[in-house]
Amino acid sequence: xxxxxxxxxxxxxxxxxxxxxxxxxxxxxxxxxxxxxxxxxxxxxxxxxxxxxxxxxxxxxxxxxxxxxxxxxxxxxxxxxxxxxxxxxxxxxxxxxxxxxxxxxxxxxxxxxxxxxxxxxxxxxxxxxxxxxxxxxxxxxxxxxxxxxxxxxxxxxxxxxxxxxxxxxxxxxxxxxxxxxxxxxxxxxxxxxxxxxxxxxxxxxxxxxxxxxxxxxxxxxxxxxxxxxxxxxxxxxxxxxxxxxxxxxxxxxxxxxxxxxxxxxxxxxxxxxxxxxxxxxxxxxxxxxxxxxxxxxxxxxxxxxxxxxxxxxxxxxxxxxxxxxxxxxxxxxxxxxxxxxxxxxxxxxxxxxxxxxxxxxxxxxxxxxxxxxxxxxxxxxxxxxxxxxxxxxxxxxxxxx
Amino acid sequence: xxxxxxxxxxxxxxxxxxxxxxxxxxxxxxxxxxxxxxxxxxxxxxxxxxxxxxxxxxxxxxxxxxxxxxxxxxxxxxxxxxxxxxxxxxxxxxxxxxxxxxxxxxxxxxxxxxxxxxxxxxxxxxxxxxxxxxxxxxxxxxxxxxxxxxxxxxxxxxxxxxxxxxxxxxxxxxxxxxxxxxxxxxxxxxxxxxxxxxxxxxxxxxxxxxxxxxxxxxxxxxxxxxxxxxxxxxxxxxxxxxxxxxxxxxxxxxxxxxxxxxxxxxxxxxxxxxxxxxxxxxxxxxxxxxxxxxxxxxxxxxxxxxxxxxxxxxxxxxxxxxxxxxxxxxxxxxxxxxxxxxxxxxxxxxxxxxxxxxxxxxxxxxxxxxxxxxxxxxxxxxxxxxxxxxxxxxxxxxxxx
Ligand SMILES: [Mo]
Ligand SMILES: [Mo]
Numbered sequence: 048x049x050x051x052x053x054x055x056x057x058x059x060x061x062x063x064x065x066x067x068x069x070x071x072x073x074x075x076x077x078x079x080x081x082x083x084x085x086x087x088x089x090x091x092x093x094x095x096x097x098x099x100x101x102x103x104x105x106x107x108x109x110x111x112x113x114x115x116x117x118x119x120x121x122x123x124x125x126x127x128x129x130x131x132x133x134x135x136x137x138x139x140x141x142x143x144x145x146x147x148x149x150x151x152x153x154x155x156x157x158x159x160x161x162x163x164x165x166x167x168x169x170x171x172x173x174x175x176x177x178x179x180x181x182x183x184x185x186x187x188x189x190x191x192x193x194x195x196x197x198x199x200x201x202x203x204x205x206x207x208x209x210x211x212x213x214x215x216x217x218x219x220x221x222x223x224x225x226x227x228x229x230x231x232x233x234x235x236x237x238x239x240x241x242x243x244x245x246x247x248x249x250x251x252x253x254x255x256x257x258x259x260x261x262x263x264x265x266x267x268x269x270x271x272x273x274x275x276x277x278x279x280x281x282x283x284x285x286x287x288x289x290x291x292x293x294x295x296x297x298x299x300x301x302x303x304x305x306x307x308x309x310x311x312x313x314x315x316x317x318x319x320x321x322x323x324x325x326x327x328x329x330x331x332x333x334x335x336x337x338x339x340x341x342x343x344x345x346x347x348x349x350x351x352x353x354x355x356x357x358x359x360x361x362x363x364x365x366x367x368x369x370x371x372x373x374x375x376x377x378x379x380x381x382x383x384x385x386x387x388x389x390x391x392x393x394x395x396x397x398x399x400x401x402x403x404x405x406x407x408x409x410x411x412x413x414x415x416x417x418x419x420x421x422x423x424x425x426x427x428x429x430x431x432x433x434x435x436x437x438x439x440x441x442x443x444x445x446x447x448x
Numbered sequence: 449x450x451x452x453x454x455x456x457x458x459x460x461x462x463x464x465x466x467x468x469x470x471x472x473x474x475x476x477x478x479x480x481x482x483x484x485x486x487x488x489x490x491x492x493x494x495x496x497x498x499x500x501x502x503x504x505x506x507x508x509x510x511x512x513x514x515x516x517x518x519x520x521x522x523x524x525x526x527x528x529x530x531x532x533x534x535x536x537x538x539x540x541x542x543x544x545x546x547x548x549x550x551x552x553x554x555x556x557x558x559x560x561x562x563x564x565x566x567x568x569x570x571x572x573x574x575x576x577x578x579x580x581x582x583x584x585x586x587x588x589x590x591x592x593x594x595x596x597x598x599x600x601x602x603x604x605x606x607x608x609x610x611x612x613x614x615x616x617x618x619x620x621x622x623x624x625x626x627x628x629x630x631x632x633x634x635x636x637x638x639x640x641x642x643x644x645x646x647x648x649x650x651x652x653x654x655x656x657x658x659x660x661x662x663x664x665x666x667x668x669x670x671x672x673x674x675x676x677x678x679x680x681x682x683x684x685x686x687x688x689x690x691x692x693x694x695x696x697x698x699x700x701x702x703x704x705x706x707x708x709x710x711x712x713x714x715x716x717x718x719x720x721x722x723x724x725x726x727x728x729x730x731x732x733x734x735x736x737x738x739x740x741x742x743x744x745x746x747x748x749x750x751x752x753x754x755x756x757x758x759x760x761x762x763x764x765x766x767x768x769x770x771x772x773x774x775x776x777x778x779x780x781x782x783x784x785x786x787x788x789x790x791x792x793x794x795x796x797x798x799x800x801x802x803x804x805x806x807x808x809x810x811x812x813x814x815x816x817x818x819x820x821x822x823x824x825x826x827x828x829x830x831x832x833x834x835x836x837x838x839x840x841x842x843x844x845x846x847x848x849x
Binding site: 223290294305312342351362409417418419 | 749
């Protein structure tokens with residue numbers, strides 16, 4: 048009887064078939080599942096293990112049956128193209144890229160401290176880095192009849208997920224056509240993440256990976272691709288994931304007035320030490336670690352770190368791989384899709400009892416992060432990329448007291 | 449006798465044949481000639497008249513004889529290609545773009561106020577917007593034998609000017625090959641500026657226009673193009689026009705450690721009112737005007753203006769043309785080469801006797817300008833793109849006193 052009741056509850060809960068998750072994840076929302084790893088874990092490995100990669104679901108994880116799974120491609124002169132997973136894997140060359148994905152809401156919690164915003168209260172770890180393998184979207188669109196003529200009328204490529212809300216509305220988003228078809232855009236219909244089948248939380252069996260572009264356009268559980276004159280009509284493309292002036296509130300906001308977020312701006316954060324950590328005076332130097340990334344394939348070229356609240360700056364050492372391993376080769380210009388991890392050691396300021404540690408990154412277009420959050424505050428709390436600041440306390444050695 | 453003496457002086461002065469200039473220009477250096485227009489003039493017309501376009505010369509203006517002028521293209525499998533101006537005009541389609549050029553040192557004077565930097569003391573007007581017409585560099589490179597194979601070994605396109613120093617060294621710079629050959633890069637070998645032959649100060653007869661890229665790579669008086677595995681070895685590519693951390697000084701700087709500036713970051717400035725202007729209380733509202741631009745073809749999507757030192761923000765109206773004229777059509781994504789002019793009216797703050805007016809712009813990658821200058825200060829004073837601030841005084845009406 049109890050069992051029956053449990054099953055009834057289970058089947059009425061669209062989240063009942065969501066996969067199990069790694070216990071180390073910090074949960075922001077359970078249904079839909081949204082969680083980020085502890086920040087220190089991010090800088091432990093250049094490639095984030097899939098189980099620890101941040102999870103950002105808008106809806107229940109759909110259960111996909113591979114036997115009946117088909118990817119539909121529409122809106123091209125060749126008519127409709129329909130592909131099974133096997134066809135996607137065998138008809139198109141497999142291409143692998145290392146790409147960082149970041150949620151538009153990463154670091155929203157810092158905006159929330161300035162003034163309440165609407166959205167999940169992400170810390171600094173709604174960003175992760177993985178190796179993705181799959182067919183190039185460009186190749187699939189060409190097989191479906193894409194040619195230069197299409198660009199006369201079409202401007203966008205829309206994606207529909209297989210994840211649905213209770214009314215049957217699926218998640219959807221779009222990207223500019225030129226990103227989708229450019230040889231240098233590296234947009235993938237990915238079926239592998241870190242060398243294995245993409246896990247259910249990350250879009251099994253196929254997700255779009257749009258490197259350099261906000262997570263929200265990297266549609267998971269991909270069901271349909273539509274080449275179109277219009278952007279996706281979905282809520283998430285039209286009435287969400289856009290940036291506004293700090294003076295814009297829910298009474299005055301006009302979502303039509305701002306472009307949908309695509310490429311993200313320069314970002315960096317300190318993963319260690321944690322805010323509030325205690326440092327022993329005897330250590331003499333402090334080691335600071337973190338990540339830095341920029342959208343649009345712009346490479347991070349420098350990270351400045353201050354241990355005195357921004358009065359003086361040290362240049363961090365950047366890395367594109369783990370210690371003792373061969374770093375990833377330098378990407379061609381405009382195709383730096385992966386983050387850099389960084390580390391710097393600085394002497395403890397002589398007198399300080401409390402230190403404010405700050406990082407700020409620079410990309411190869413020399414874009415920089417803004418100093419403070421209030422001037423970039425926006426009602427949805429997206430694009431939170433001001434300098435990251437943590438405060439630590441210095442504990443005097445007992446012998447000296 | 450006097451005349452002979454004058455002629456002797458003249459012929460020994462390499463700048464003696466420099467052209468005449470518009471008297472309204474504010475001169476930063478006479479030899480070489482470097483000058484900017486008064487800021488208010490910039491926002492008077494969407495297209496800057498050539499005579500008022502900022503002038504940035506590194507060397508004397510060369511006198512070019514069209515009968516003997518040849519443009520040389522080297523480093524491609526097809527051998528050397530040599531083109532007269534007439535051949536450049538007739539063998540390749542003429543292409544026109546509107547593009548803003550900005551000197552890397554624009555707004556350097558604001559950095560100088562924080563701490564002395566090395567370089568010309570530019571105000572906010574080392575930036576201007578013009579229509580450029582010419583052959584596509586891409587077409588010329590293809591005629592010279594460029595094909596995808598070349599990209600296996602070549603990475604850069606170098607440019608040499610005909611302007612020389614006393615030792616015979618010419619001005620030189622380079623850009624990444626992918627920008628040069630991309631269909632969407634719009635790099636021109638321009639022979640017209642605003643519908644007329646390019647004036648001597650702007651590169652007659654041919655200059656490279658590399659839209660979205662720092663002025664310094666837009667080589668004037670173009671003599672030679674070299675496709676190469678290496679960047680230009682010129683001083684200006686290797687040991688100048690690079691950004692550094694505020695902590696880097698002339699004792700510690702390693703020019704090899706930073707990338708040559710190519711795409712510039714988001715920028716904006718207030719052209720009116722001028723710093724120190726006096727506003728009458730009776731006016732009740734204040735109108736603020738300026739320009740905004742971003743490198744890399746990123747479109748400016750918003751300008752926020754504060755008249756209370758950054759406490760509150762108003763969104764400015766953007767324009768891509770002059771009042772009463774049809775604005776320029778919206779550029780395709782990634783090809784917004786031209787600035788936006790902007791304007792906003794705001795109520796005078798009730799009690800204020802002095803107002804700090806601030807502008808900050810946002811591009812379509814949602815990159816923003818940093819709040820303050822000290823954290824982006826660098827020893828060469830380049831990339832000065834913090835919020836622009838002007839202070840104005842409010843004069844109480846006499847009737848009210
Ligand atoms: Mo997101
Ligand atoms: Mo410049």
